[in-house]
Amino acid sequence: MAQPSNFRDVPIGSPVYSLLCKYDTGHGSFITHLDRMPISMKVGIFLIPFTFNTIMATLIAWRAISASTRYHITAFLFVGELMPKHKAEPPSSWFWFCINILIDIFVYQFMFPVVKKFVLGHLWLRIRWGFRPIEIVFRKPTGLRRGSLNKLPPDEFQLAYTQSIFQAIDPNFLKTNVGYNTRIGFWSVEYEAPMSAYSLVEDGIVDLEYWDVSIY
Template identity: 30%
Template structure:
């Protein structure tokens, strides 16, 4: 992804020496792909349950890998083939098995035990947790022929899918998806250290896309994009979902929230901190009911219009 000049009225530029710019500079890769951030306000009980599912999954993976390694060694030792043939065959099979095990562990158990478990040991489970990942390298960019609002909508959809909690690698079944993703644990841990020092506020990491151009960092605040999320079919699906969950009152809260964020990009209007507080209050209302606001929209967008992501 990249932030274009046409989006300038919806983009903030960070001073070079700002704590957030320095934080992301420490962890950005050589391709300067940037980062996507969001805040997970789902109930702590939900976070604990998700962690336990991931723990069981990864313990199962480690046990399976251990058993596979054991039977491979036993098979090699008890092989009755001629030594000249058996040796080359065993080496070939063992290399293939080792490579498969390495790929499996690298994408599942290694980040879980050295990333997720370390994160939980140091910081436990919090009402508001930080989610940071790098944008997928395979993401296709919105066409330059689209209007600014259309391009922003595409960015919103791409980023929402990129941080879909259902596709997080530690969830059972997510590893079977080609779109599974892994948290940037080193960046998340560094972020918590900066928060403890009071260098910035956790609210600064609301759903946003961060990109480095030269030595300067810019942030496209995707959480402000409610005024362009006006696809009527998706709004109906959103209302239907909340109704089925017995949370119809949340739809009224959402309806009241959208006008508060309604300002056209052509006006050059700069939204006030009170609007961010209003957004946070709405998301907190969903969280208290056990629902992740952005995850709901991710699911609806994925079900209704997958073609928008290509």
Template identity: 25%
Template sequence: MARGFNKRSKATSSDTSPVDIPPPFTRAPASLAPLLDRLDPAQVHLIHIDRLPPAHKRSIFLIPVTLNALIAALLLWRLSHALPKYLTLLQTLLGYTTALTVDPNTTTRKQQFMILAKRTAMFALDFLLYRFIGPWPLTFFLEQPANPCTWRWNIRFLPEEVIVRVSRHWGVEDLLGGVKKGEESPFFKTRVLTAIEPVFMRKTGYLMMDKNWDLEFEVMQDAHVLLQRGEIKTAEIDKLVLAHLEGAGWVYWRWETDDEVVEGRRKKVVAFKEALTKMGKESLFWRWTEIVEEERDVDGGFTRERQERVVERVKGEFEREGVDFEEVVARVGGLDEVAVKGA
């Protein structure tokens, strides 16, 4: 594990001028400051914990290592064969007689055109090879200040790994600027929400690079250093969307998985029932569930109007029993959508 890192000079959450923060974002807590100092304020970041088994991560990472090693070997082989030929061609261009010199007196026009076509094809193929394929092993093994290999060398394969994705070819201005901001922005719906879909989140972190998101290998290494030092906690940096809003500093949104949403609703329903039971009004809980089911069974679907009707009917039942519905709901920390959708 790397023992230290150079701190980037970037904006932090200390910018606290009054400004409206678009939902679902809120101001990032000060406890995240050590990590926020490492992020690029012009980009949007997704951070989560990869909890897939280390053996699975190792087998996945072995594929790009092998592929890039083979590409690097092929490029070096091609270079060892092409370089002497290019040096000889250079000597020919400088006027020296070499094995590649074409004698117009002993070759036909057709032969000359064939030699020209072959050399042109060789130049073109070598250019395409080193221009578009050559960077793959270079960035994988040698890119600085960090690359996939240094990341794996420093953190190895852990049961819990910090994954930091950074927006690619778009940024904070697209998400928090303009007329539609935050959750109303098309970038929130097409770039952020699609990147945290449950099916996609089943992948290991290294497979999450695509046309919209890249991995911040340097920041991922730094995050593990900060965790070792105790400057940040794993729970604080799991499932975060982070962006820097001018005038407000760093803002964040913590997303929930489907299982977490269901479990959260279940706990609130249990707390709601227990609160009514302690008041001797458990019958109101069952009446609430009956009202929800009645409105759900009506033809036309469980529309917004019917959901509002559920709330009004439930409030009426509570009032007839002398119980303040809003007070009970506040006591259990709010029911949100549970109040109309049921357990």
């Protein structure tokens, strides 16, 4: 359960205040904690989204590379022009043409944003800071349940929000889950803020333990 000590009073103008403001996209709050799970477990969990996103990235690249053949377009790379090939097509080809368009719409509208988010977030965090014995984890209230909770009356929303905080900082939950797996209901993992938080720690501005189980 959340304790008064879990709620941080951050001085206006402080480095931590600037960090929180920088990564607050309008959601208004953060939960932080320190992930002390074994590095081997962190690597194993990371490989799951890494593999999934690698497969999607490969599919996106394949669809992009094969587009000229799929849509019968010859690309003149140096001229920068696109010219359609003129040849007779059987009626059935139009069916597959439309199917390919629908597939590409799905790939580029839904899969590409997921891969982009992973590369700029989780993957970039690992490239910059690697896997550490103790890692800073930020979460923000933008999880899958946020949309449904926003529709609740104010009193019910506040109750659900409070319950989600208790659940998110439950000691047993945090001790048995790697940071990536602490996405739960109302809360999603934020990857850009920890990079700045690590910098504050490295510069000696903030102690690492400062980020343990805190609500902002």
